[in-house]
Amino acid sequence: MKPKLFSIIKHREVELTKHQLGNDIIAGIIVAIIALPLSVALAIASGVTPEKGLITAIIAGFLISFLGGSRVQIGGPTGAFVIIVYGIVAQYGVAGLTVATLMAGSFMVFFGLMRFGGIIKYVPYPTTTGFTSGIAIVLLSTQIKDFFGLAIDNVPSEFFGKWKMYIDNISSIDVTTAIVGIISILIIVLWPKIDKRIPGSLVALVIVTVAVKILNLPVDTIGSRFGDISNTIKFVNFKDLDISIPMMKELIRPAITIAFLASIESLLSAVVADGMIGKKHNSNMELIAQGIANIFSALFGGIPATGAIARTAANVKNGGRTPIAGMVHAIVLLLIMILFMPLAKLIPMTTLSAILIIVAYNMSEWRSFKALLKSTKSDIAVLLVTFMLTITFDLVIAIEIGMIIAMFLFVRRMSESTQISNINHYYDNLFYEEDDDDELNESINDGIHIGLKSKIMVYEINGPLFFGAANTFLEIMNEVKNNTNVLILKMKNVPNMDATAFNALRRIEKRCSNEKITLLFTELNEQPLKLLRVSGFVEKIGENSFFDTVEKAVEYADELVIN
Incomplete structure (x- = not known):
């Protein structure tokens, strides 16, 4: 139960050479550039202000690397939380999100102390694929309004209600906004063929923002939606939050879902990273670090965080081999926030939507989904039930019922054996x-x-x-x-x-x-x-x-x- 960074320093592993430190710093800077547009986009999609995404990537990202059980894990906000966070904010406001994140972090610390790190890996693959694919579809559906510039004041929270509203208002598409959005997607998709070192999302963000400003295009931006954006990080003033015992009781289920989802995603990310670097992470220490990171993220006004598979993979591919890379990534984001955050108000909303549409596509795991449809009837049932419940109701119900069905099917298989x-x-x-x-x-x-x-x-x-x-x-x-x-x-x-x-x-x-x-x-x-x-x-x-x-x-x- 010791953070991986401390173990590396104590045993004076060869990883801490000057050459490796240089690689870690470079990897951290590159990952920060990748995380910048994602953090802003995910915060807005979650129903909170843009800076909260960066606060999460800075505070939680630093602590996940500093205290975590993985050498290369990069933490921050991810697409998996968008739907559940949006629902909490819509019903309970920012105060409810703060409470839910604090409780979720506490649950994760408890999971780690009870050494549940090895148990969570037994969550059935059809269940994780089902709710991940469902989250991707729902995330995509939340971006349609901003991507096409639809003239809709209030978008329903229900999945089918959203699409009915979109269809009813299809004639209100803003052509300029749609073109800017499509160009953003094309840049994100095609840029890696030119240069893989600089992320396409950042290139699209810069090029499209500059073009919109110079050409004075009439598209919705972060500034027109949110006004000026804060570039400071402050401790939450709980006196300003309307927190009550009934609210806390109602938020227990969503908090457990956040903790469960964050635990699964962080450990999956750590396992993927282990395969890339040939090392082994400490799952229980990773859960404790993730829990502490979420607690402090909430205390400074952030949103839930977890290990991000794409950012972790980018860290490894760019030479990161110690937790220092993740810490550098958080420090670089802090500097960017202090120096350049006021400029973020110029970013077009449709470009952020384009970034999240690509995130949703990458999350969808459609190849895995398609392959599972050729599996056993019981696996197909778990997959489809979890998927449909995620998009029809919410992630809490989907995970609960999906796990219950999976357990009953497991019992049946075992009894037949x-x-x-x-x-x-x-x-x-x-x-x-x-x-x-x-x-x-x-x-x-x-x-x-x-x-x-x-x-x-x-x-x-x-x-x-x-x-x-x-x-x-x-x-x-x-x-x-x-x-x-x-x-x-x-x-x-x-x-x-x-x-x-x-x-x-x-x-x-x-x-x-x-x-x-x-x-x-x-x-x-x-x-x-x-x-x-x-x-x-x-x-x-x-x-x-x-x-x-x-x-x-x-x-x-x-x-x-x-x-």
Whole structure:
């Protein structure tokens, strides 16, 4: 539980050479240039003023690198939060966002301290793809008004309501605004073919802003929308915020969603970065750092932050190998904010929309989405349900229901993997035979001998015995013959047993006792045997009911049948 930067300094790794420090500084500057337009655009799309995006990238970005468990993680605002932040601001205002972000940060610190970093990676891939693709579609839908300059005063918050409003007002498209927006997208898309070192989004921002100013084009800008923009960072004055206990209670669910989403995205980003640099991050320390970063972001008026995959990848590709690169990125953004923020009011809103449309496209993961449609029916169901709920309702409901469906489907799959079968025929030569009477040796119906041999039944259980397989376990008694004297359960391939399965076992034992059937166990593993001992079950039925092998149990059963 030590920040990666501290570990690097303590162990004096070769990474801290002058050459590497130079590379980290250069990478930090480049990432700052990439983060600048994104931070402003994401703040506006989230329903807050532009400078809050930069505050988030500066405060949270610095702390995520300084305290984080990854060498190269770059933190800041991302597109994943736009929808949920916009909803919080619309309903509870900036005060509600501050409270939700503070709570989310606290939850993330708790996740890290409880070492949940390894658990979050088990979130099903169809679930993450479903809500990420859904967020991308919703993010795209929020940019249509500004991109085309539609004359709409109030855009509905609901997805379908938005599109109905857009269609109803299609005739109000501002041609100049639309052309500027299209040119912005073309620059962003085509610029990497000319020079990959400078991000296309920044090039589009500069070129289009200068052109709009020189040509005096009648398009909406940040200045016309928000007026003058602050270039200072101040501690939030909580006396000015109307915070109440009922509000805090209502914001718990959104806060948990922010924490959950930030945890997933930051750890996914860290895993991607590990693959690029051949190192391993500390997931729990990363969660703690992300939590602290979100707390301080909220305290200074910022919005939720997390690890940004695209910016982290850019950091690595430009030579960043230590947390210093992320810290430099935050410092450079601070200098830009102090020196050039007043000029940001000249940026056209349609250009910011163009940047976010590209972000939405990159977030959509349409190739992964398409590939999952060829997967199993259960995976497709989780994918589509999560996707549709994200765009129809909100991210909170989508994640909750998506996870519940995924868990139920997982339980079903696990229960189907637990097989219980009669294996009498494998031990035919061990069964006691009273004489050579053909009637006694008559063979079988479904692998079960009749006559004296049917008095001993052997069942093998393969797979975990848990609540999902409990009913299957109970079905053993439905197959037991009326003249059965001994029931043997082979449990070599049962790695564990839970309370529900144990309750089913007690019911089997009770029925065996009522019907005068001796119940024997063979080859129990450590966890099931420990559970049976602690519960007093072993003491109840006797140590002599447990055997190391099926052969010994059958021999013992033969003696019981004979006597």
